[in-house]
Amino acid sequence: MALAVGLVVAGLNVPCLLWPGRVRAAALAFPRSRGPAWLLTALDLGWVAWIVLHAQLGRFEWVKPYLYAAAPLSFFLIVIFMDELLAPRALGGLLLLLANPVIIAARWHESDWRLVMIGLAYVWAVAGIVLVLSPFYFRRVAAWALATDGRCRQLGLLRLAFGAALVALALAVY
Numbered sequence: 001m002a003l004a005v006g007l008v009v010a011g012l013n014v015p016c017l018l019w020p021g022r023v024r025a026a027a028l029a030f031p032r033s034r035g036p037a038w039l040l041t042a043l044d045l046g047w048v049a050w051i052v053l054h055a056q057l058g059r060f061e062w063v064k065p066y067l068y069a070a071a072p073l074s075f076f077l078i079v080i081f082m083d084e085l086l087a088p089r090a091l092g093g094l095l096l097l098l099a100n101p102v103i104i105a106a107r108w109h110e111s112d113w114r115l116v117m118i119g120l121a122y123v124w125a126v127a128g129i130v131l132v133l134s135p136f137y138f139r140r141v142a143a144w145a146l147a148t149d150g151r152c153r154q155l156g157l158l159r160l161a162f163g164a165a166l167v168a169l170a171l172a173v174y
Contacts, residue, residue, distance in 0.1 A: 001105035002117055002174050006166030009159060016156025020149040023156075027142045031085050031135065038079055040090030045075050047097050088138035092131025095124040113173045116166070 016023050030036060049071040053064055079086065099121040106117040130137055146152045 002166050003170035006163045010163030013156040013159040016152050020152035024146040027146055031088050031139050033087050037087035044093040045071050085135035088131045088135035092128040095128030099125040111173050
């Protein structure tokens with residue numbers, strides 16, 4: 001899990017070093033972007049539907065067959081009626097969903113370095129809650145973090161180093 005997360009974090013931050021102007025434009029346009037919003041919403045709803053289908057619901061097992069119709073219907077209702085800042089909200093939902101497998105993978109590892117992945121998962125969970133409840137914070141943070149090409153490169157380099165550290169931990173410790 002640390003290897004995958006490290007590679008994704010590092011890979012997502014290479015463009016910050018190479019094309020900071022394009023990254024700034026894309027990040028500032030992201031909150032109102034329809035394509036990423038729909039894609040992330042579909043991914044979130046699909047993941048939640050899969051979780052519910054495989055969960056033991058006890059006396060609510062009767063709900064599972066209706067999920068095949070409820071998930072696509074929910075998608076269309078969300079993209080039609082909640083289209084305002086949907087991309088950051090859906091990104092927040094994805095961060096909330098991603099935290100769980102990371103914590104499960106790190107939970108029983110004997111090394112104390114597992115706390116790095118657990119801490120990262122909790123940061124994702126808090127960020128996900130903030131984005132779901134207040135998606136306009138994405139724009140504020142992006143405007144600050146991407147104010148200049150230099151700041152974009154510096155923060156991108158910092159996140160790239162963090163991704164490389166996760167890869168190193170995955171190869172050496174986990």
